[in-house]
Amino acid sequence: MVRRLKVAGLKLASCSGCLATIADALLPYILKGDVELGCFALLADPEMDGVYDVGFVEGSVATEEQERELREFRRRVKFLVAVGACALFGGPQSINPGIAKLVEDVVEVDYRIPGCPIEEWQVREVINHLMRGTRPPKETETLCTECRRMNVPCVAITKGLTCLGPAVMAGCSALCPSFGRGCYGCRGPSPGTSIKPLLELDPNALNMAIVSQEKVRRGWR
Amino acid sequence: MEVKIHRLGRVEGDGGIEIVIGPAGIEESRVYVYEAKRYIEKALRGRHYSEVPDITSRICGLCPTSYSVVSSTAIEKCLGCEPPEHVVRLRRAAQLCEWVNSHVLHVALLHAPDLVRFGKRDHERTKVELAKTAYIIRKWSKTMSKALVGRAIHPVNIRVGGLWSPPKFSIAKALLRSFDDVLATAKGLMEMVLGLERPEWPPLREGGTVLEESYPLLSQEVVLMDYSGDAMCLYSALEKEKPPYSNAPRLRYKGKAFSLGPIPRYVRFGHKLRSEARDQLKQAGFTPKSMADSIVIRVAELIHALLEIRDTVAEISEYKVWGTECPKTPGEKRVCFAAIEAPRGILYHRYVIGPDGRVIEAELLPPTVANLAAAEEDMKYIPSELLKSRETAEWASALIVRNYDPCISCATR
Numbered sequence: 060m061v062r063r064l065k066v067a068g069l070k071l072a073s074c075s076g077c078l079a080t081i082a083d084a085l086l087p088y089i090l091k092g093d094v095e096l097g098c099f100a101l102l103a104d105p106e107m108d109g110v111y112d113v114g115f116v117e118g119s120v121a122t123e124e125q126e127r128e129l130r131e132f133r134r135r136v137k138f139l140v141a142v143g144a145c146a147l148f149g150g151p152q153s154i155n156p157g158i159a160k161l162v163e164d165v166v167e168v169d170y171r172i173p174g175c176p177i178e179e180w181q182v183r184e185v186i187n188h189l190m191r192g193t194r195p196p197k198e199t200e201t202l203c204t205e206c207r208r209m210n211v212p213c214v215a216i217t218k219g220l221t222c223l224g225p226a227v228m229a230g231c232s233a234l235c236p237s238f239g240r241g242c243y244g245c246r247g248p249s250p251g252t253s254i255k256p257l258l259e260l261d262p263n264a265l266n267m268a269i270v271s272q273e274k275v276r277r278g279w280r
Numbered sequence: 281m282e283v284k285i286h287r288l289g290r291v292e293g294d295g296g297i298e299i300v301i302g303p304a305g306i307e308e309s310r311v312y313v314y315e316a317k318r319y320i321e322k323a324l325r326g327r328h329y330s331e332v333p334d335i336t337s338r339i340c341g342l343c344p345t346s347y348s349v350v351s352s353t354a355i356e357k358c359l360g361c362e363p364p365e366h367v368v369r370l371r372r373a374a375q376l377c378e379w380v381n382s383h384v385l386h387v388a389l390l391h392a393p394d395l396v397r398f399g400k401r402d403h404e405r406t407k408v409e410l411a412k413t414a415y416i417i418r419k420w421s422k423t424m425s426k427a428l429v430g431r432a433i434h435p436v437n438i439r440v441g442g443l444w445s446p447p448k449f450s451i452a453k454a455l456l457r458s459f460d461d462v463l464a465t466a467k468g469l470m471e472m473v474l475g476l477e478r479p480e481w482p483p484l485r486e487g488g489t490v491l492e493e494s495y496p497l498l499s500q501e502v503v504l505m506d507y508s509g510d511a512m513c514l515y516s517a518l519e520k521e522k523p524p525y526s527n528a529p530r531l532r533y534k535g536k537a538f539s540l541g542p543i544p545r546y547v548r549f550g551h552k553l554r555s556e557a558r559d560q561l562k563q564a565g566f567t568p569k570s571m572a573d574s575i576v577i578r579v580a581e582l583i584h585a586l587l588e589i590r591d592t593v594a595e596i597s598e599y600k601v602w603g604t605e606c607p608k609t610p611g612e613k614r615v616c617f618a619a620i621e622a623p624r625g626i627l628y629h630r631y632v633i634g635p636d637g638r639v640i641e642a643e644l645l646p647p648t649v650a651n652l653a654a655a656e657e658d659m660k661y662i663p664s665e666l667l668k669s670r671e672t673a674e675w676a677s678a679l680i681v682r683n684y685d686p687c688i689s690c691a692t693r
Contacts, residue, residue: 070293075341076340079385080341089411100290101390121317152318154323155318235430238437243334
């Protein structure tokens with residue numbers, strides 16, 4: 060037995076890359092009739108005029124208008140999912156100080172999907188769980204685990220590259236290492252890990268992150 | 281009468297439309313941009329040039345490869361470290377994957393629903409057909425992007441100097457086995473689009489493209505109205521103004537709004553499209569009459585892009601070298617620029633890079649800043665009978681904006 064879900068999407072200060080990924084992931088569900096889109100500006104009507112089972116929010120919060128919108132969205136959404144580096148860590152705009160609030164600074168968040176952009180499988184995981192009435196589990200795996208499982212040789216050990224893998228969330232199929240470069244942390248910190256030992260070995264490690272050091276450190280205490 | 285669409289759906293980003301209708305027709309027209317500024321150009325200052333392609337791609341989730349490729353190309357050209365020809369060709373194929381990704385999304389899911397309504401066809405069935413088509417084509421082209429540059433959105437395999445690693449040939453070549461099906465689906469989309477009743481307004485607007493031998497894609501030269509030549513020279517002469525109701529600027533040339541994207545590309549260089557991409561157009565006797573015909577040209581460009589991607593992937597084989605090393609510290613100040621045809625038109629980048637290799641200044645001008653000005657001016661061509669009711673006026677003004685497939689996140693950045 061499954062539930063039909065009404066899904067909404069909200070975009071704040073961001074690039075639409077996560078919402079485009081969500082659209083791709085949802086299309087088969089929509090065609091099958093398992094998912095109906097509510098307010099979702101990229102594909103459908105952008106006005107909030109109902110209550111939604113799941114709401115995805117992309118982007119950092121930059122203006123008072125966006126804060127107001129996000130609160131309104133929260134009121135209408137039963138399960139709020141913050142998606143992507145902008146919503147969770149401020150995104151590249153947070154390199155500039157003071158203009159990027161996180162979604163969790165404004166409203167309570169039920170689930171977080173890391174990524175820049177997020178991956179389609181993560182959206183399907185959330186939708187499948189909610190269709191069955193269960194909650195998606197919290198992800199904690201680091202990129203290193205993913206590299207080992209996929210048999211991608213460690214680029215730090217074999218090539219001497221700077222790689223944030225030991226402290227970064229997995230889920231991207233070890234993308235950068237599989238293309239011969241070190242992870243620059245676009246998926247953000249894995250809970251429970253620490254960046255400190257990496258920084259002692261390589262003080263420049265965090266400079267390659269595309270979000271502000273301050274924002275990343277918050278999750279990397 | 282004032283007609284206001286507070287928030288426009290089926291476009292990328294946060295914008296709205298307001299038109300004021302008087303006895304003589306449209307008196308005022310504004311395209312609002314509420315999208316919050318992210319100041320990405322400012323965020324680039326002080327970063328080493330090698331980090332630039334990974335940061336600029338984050339400006340847009342629909343045309344990120346355009347950003348990575350044009351950033352890399354601009355910097356390579358001024359540092360004198362351009363990659364070998366097969367790498368350039370492969371990056372062009374990745375760029376064309378993005379044309380496919382972006383065009384099919386816009387045509388099938390964002391633009392066509394306006395025209396399905398216009399034609400009063402069997403709405404729901406047609407929309408489902410369009411969604412299935414989009415799914416099939418996007419799945420193929422996104423997987424191809426993944427094989428060539430890591431992923432379709434925010435690619436990781438593009439760097440200043442070339443690529444980080446060879447593309448995943450086994451995946452790319454395996455995808456060629458389903459190419460014929462995807463091409464047939466694209467041709468089916470063309471049939472559907474040619475069958476839509478497209479309005480004959482607004483008239484074609486003059487515009488510009490990147491200038492090169494092939495169908496325009498990537499160069500330091502551009503052509504716009506009476507200008508043809510160096511992109512930096514033209515872009516320094518364009519007028520930029522930021523209306524108070526918009527977080528995105530407007531771009532004009534000699535006081536005139538101009539269009540960028542599929543219409544000017546096709547009007548100037550349609551003869552350079554692959555003949556297989558023009559066959560159906562010829563049979564249908566198609567010549568573009570209005571900006572709404574951009575939907576047909578997008579599908580022709582999509583077919584052209586698919587054919588180019590197939591040939592590149594089929595012909596390129598294992599090479600030892602996939603990039604050059606660029607000097608980490610150039611030793612003197614350099615000014616870098618290049619222009620690329622993003623799916624929506626010319627995306628121009630200019631960087632000033634210091635002796636230490638760090639960015640001193642960045643200027644990134646996406647096509648939507650020109651197209652927003654064009655869309656505002658196009659409103660005056662809405663036929664008066666459509667201005668009599670709020671519903672038809674809303675529909676017509678939204679269609680005019682969607683003709684350009686605006687990317688508001690880019691325009692605001």
